[in-house]
Amino acid sequence: xxxxxxxxxxxxxxxxxxxxxxxxxxxxxxxxxxxxxxxxxxxxxxxxxxxxxxxxxxxxxxxxxxxxxxxxxxxxxxxxxxxxxxxxxxxxxxxxxxxxxxxxxxxxxxxxxxxxxxxxxxxxxxxxxxxxxxxxxxxxxxxxxxxxxxxxxxxxxxxxxxxxxxxxxxxxxxxxxxxxxxxxxxxxxxxxxxxxxxxxxxxxxxxxxxxxxxxxxxxxxxxxxxxxxxxxxxxxxxxxxxxxxxxxxxxxxxxxxxxxxxxxxxxxxxxxxxxxxxxxxxxxxxxxxxxxxxxxxxxxxxx
Amino acid sequence: xxxxxxxxxxxxxxxxxxxxxxxxxxxxxxxxxxxxxxxxxxxxxxxxxxxxxxxxxxxxxxxxxxxxxxxxxxxxxxxxxxxxxxxxxxxxxxxxxxxxxxxxxxxxxxxxxxxxxxxxxxxxxxxxxxxxxxxxxxxxxxxxxxxxxxxxxxxxxxxxxxxxxxxxxxxxxxxxxxxxxxxxxxxxxxxxxxxxxxxxxxxxxxxxxxxxxxxxxxxxxxxxxxxxxxxxxxxxxxxxxxxxxxxxxxxxxxxxxxxxxxxxxxxxxxxxxxxxxxxxxxxxxxxxxxx
Numbered sequence: 335x336x337x338x339x340x341x342x343x344x345x346x347x348x349x350x351x352x353x354x355x356x357x358x359x360x361x362x363x364x365x366x367x368x369x370x371x372x373x374x375x376x377x378x379x380x381x382x383x384x385x386x387x388x389x390x391x392x393x394x395x396x397x398x399x400x401x402x403x404x405x406x407x408x409x410x411x412x413x414x415x416x417x418x419x420x421x422x423x424x425x426x427x428x429x430x431x432x433x434x435x436x437x438x439x440x441x442x443x444x445x446x447x448x449x450x451x452x453x454x455x456x457x458x459x460x461x462x463x464x465x466x467x468x469x470x471x472x473x474x475x476x477x478x479x480x481x482x483x484x485x486x487x488x489x490x491x492x493x494x495x496x497x498x499x500x501x502x503x504x505x506x507x508x509x510x511x512x513x514x515x516x517x518x519x520x521x522x523x524x525x526x527x528x529x530x531x532x533x534x535x536x537x538x539x540x541x542x543x544x545x546x547x548x549x550x551x552x553x554x555x556x557x558x559x560x561x562x563x564x565x566x567x568x569x570x571x572x573x574x575x576x577x578x579x580x581x582x583x584x585x586x587x588x589x590x591x592x593x594x595x596x597x598x599x600x601x602x603x604x605x606x607x608x609x610x611x612x613x614x615x616x617x618x619x620x621x622x623x624x625x626x627x628x629x630x631x632x633x634x635x636x637x
Numbered sequence: 638x639x640x641x642x643x644x645x646x647x648x649x650x651x652x653x654x655x656x657x658x659x660x661x662x663x664x665x666x667x668x669x670x671x672x673x674x675x676x677x678x679x680x681x682x683x684x685x686x687x688x689x690x691x692x693x694x695x696x697x698x699x700x701x702x703x704x705x706x707x708x709x710x711x712x713x714x715x716x717x718x719x720x721x722x723x724x725x726x727x728x729x730x731x732x733x734x735x736x737x738x739x740x741x742x743x744x745x746x747x748x749x750x751x752x753x754x755x756x757x758x759x760x761x762x763x764x765x766x767x768x769x770x771x772x773x774x775x776x777x778x779x780x781x782x783x784x785x786x787x788x789x790x791x792x793x794x795x796x797x798x799x800x801x802x803x804x805x806x807x808x809x810x811x812x813x814x815x816x817x818x819x820x821x822x823x824x825x826x827x828x829x830x831x832x833x834x835x836x837x838x839x840x841x842x843x844x845x846x847x848x849x850x851x852x853x854x855x856x857x858x859x860x861x862x863x864x865x866x867x868x869x870x871x872x873x874x875x876x877x878x879x880x881x882x883x884x885x886x887x888x889x890x891x892x893x894x895x896x897x898x899x900x901x902x903x904x905x906x907x908x909x910x911x912x913x914x915x916x917x918x919x920x921x922x923x924x925x926x927x928x
C-alpha cells in the first residue's frame with residue numbers, strides 16, 4: 335500500500351511539474367509574440383520625450399494626445415525640428431480615407447466576381463475547370479515585383495497612375511485568385527442534392543444560386559471577406575509605386591517616415607496602432623479559418 | 638451526376654458567363670503585362686533617357702548571370718530564406734507540441750500567438766526599426782543588459798535583424814500547420830503506442846511523423862516561397878542596407894527598376910527570379926497532389 339501511495343505521489347508530482355512547464359512555456363511564447371504589439375500600443379500612449387527615454391520606460395502616465403495630433407495637427411513637431419515638410423503634416427485622415435475607399439471597393443468587386451466564378455467551378459465544372467483553377471492559382475505565386483514593373487508603365491500611359499480606380503482595379507485582380515479558391519472550397523463542402531433537385535424541376539439557375547447555394551456558405555463568405563480585408567489593407571508595393579500624395583494609402587505614408595531623423599515615434603505608433611486595429615480584431619474572428627485562409631482553402635485544418 | 642442534366646442553352650452558357658469576368662481580369666492584368674515585360678527584357682531601355690528601346694537579345698540575361706554582384710544577392714537571399722525558414726520550423730514545431738496539450742486558456746494563447754500573422758508587414762518593419770534602434774530601442778536595451786555593451790543591431794547585425802523579424806511574424810504559421818498535423822493523428826494509434834510502451838523517439842518516428850509529414854512539407858514550401866519574395870518588411874526595416882547588406886533579390890529588382898531606371902535589365906532579373914519561384918511552385922504542387 336505504501337508502494338502505491340508513493341507511486342501516486344510521484345505521478346501527481348510529475349503531473350504538477352508538467353502543468354507548470356506548460357504554463358511557463360505558454361507565457362514565454364505569448365510574451366514573445368505579443369510584446370512588439372504591446373510596445374507599439376504603449377508607445378502610442380507616450381509623449382515624445384517618453385518615447386525617446388533611455389532606458390525605455392515601462393511605467394508612465396498614458397496620454398491620448400498622439401491620437402488627436404495625427405488628425406488635427408498640421409504643423410508637427412518634427413517639422414519644426416528638421417525644417418522638412420513631412421507627409422504627416424497633412425493629417426492622417428486622408429490616408430485612412432484612401433485606404434478605406436480602396437479596400438472597400440476592391441473587395442466588393444472581387445467578392446462578387448470571385449463568388450460567381452467559384453460557384454460555377456464548384457457546381458458546373460465547365461470544360462477546363464482544373465486548368466483554369468491552376469492558372470488562377472499560379473498568378474498568385476507571382477512575386478509582386480515581377481508584375482510591378484510592367485504595370486507601373488502601363489498605368490502611367492493609361493492614365494491610371496495616381497487614381498483610386500487604378501488601385502481598386504489592381505487589388506480586385508490580385509484578390510480574385512484568393513476569393514475563387516477560398517469560396518470554391520466552401521461551396522465544395524455543401525451537398526448539392528437540393529440544388530440539383532431544384533434544377534431538375536426547372537428552376538431558374540440564377541435563383542438556385544442565390545436562394546439555395548449562397549445562404550449555405552454565408553459563414554465562409556464572411557471569412558473570405560475577412561481575409562480579403564487584411565490582404566488589401568496591408569498591401570504596400572503597388573500602393574508605393576502607383577500613388578502620390580492625393581491617393582496615398584496608410585502603409586505608404588508610414589513607410590515614408592523611414593530614415594527621418596528625430597522621428598516622433600509616439601505619433602508614428604499612434605498611426606500604426608489605428609492601422610493594425612482591423613488585424614487585431616480579425617485575428618479573433620478568423621481564428622477558426624486561419625490555416626485555411628493562409629493556404630487558399632487547400633488545407634482545411636482542425637476545427 | 639456532377640452536372641445537372643438540363644439540356645437548355647442557358648445551362649450551357651450560364652457557367653461560362655459566371656467565370657468570364659474573373660478570367661478576363663486576370664488575363665488583362667497579369668498575362669498581358671508579363672508578356673510585355675518578357676519582351677522588354679531583351680531590350681536595353683532606360684525610362685529617364687527617353688530613347689527608344691534597343692534590341693540586345695539575351696545580353697541582359699548574360700550580363701546579370703555573369704555579374705558577381707547578382708550572385709552575391711542570390712546567396713544573400715538564400716541565406717535569409719534558409720535561416721528564417723529553419724528557425725521558424727523549429728519554433729513552430731515546439732509551439733505546436735506545446736499547444737497539442739489541452740489546458741485552460743489554450744484557445745486564447747493560440748489566438749495571441751498567431752496575431753503577428755495578420756499584422757501589416759509595413760507596420761512590422763517600421764516598428765522593428767524602433768525596437769532595434771541603437772539608442773531608444775528596447776531590443777537594443779535588452780541586448781545591452783545581457784552583453785554589457787551597447788549593440789547597434791541594425792548596423793552591426795542587419796541579417797540577424799531581418800531574420801528575427803521574419804521569425805517573429807511567421808513562426809505561428811508553421812505552428813498552425815504542424816498543430817493541424819498533430820491533431821489529425823488517430824487517437825487509437827497514440828493509445829496503442831502507449832500500451833506497447835514505445836519510446837518517445839520510436840513513437841515520433843512511427844506514429845507522429847508519418848501523419849504530419851505532408852503538412853510539414855506544405856508549410857516549408859509555403860514559407861520558402863514567401864520568404865523568397867519578402868519585400869515589405871525588409872524594405873521598411875533596413876531598405877536593403879546598410880550598404881547592400883540586406884538587399885535581397887526583390888529589393889535589388891526594385892532598386893534597379895525604380896531608382897536606377899535600368900528598366901530592361903530589371904525585367905530580365907525579374908524573370909530570372911520568376912523562374913526560381915516557378916521551380917519552387919512546381920515542387921510544391923507535386924507534393925500537394927501526392928497528399
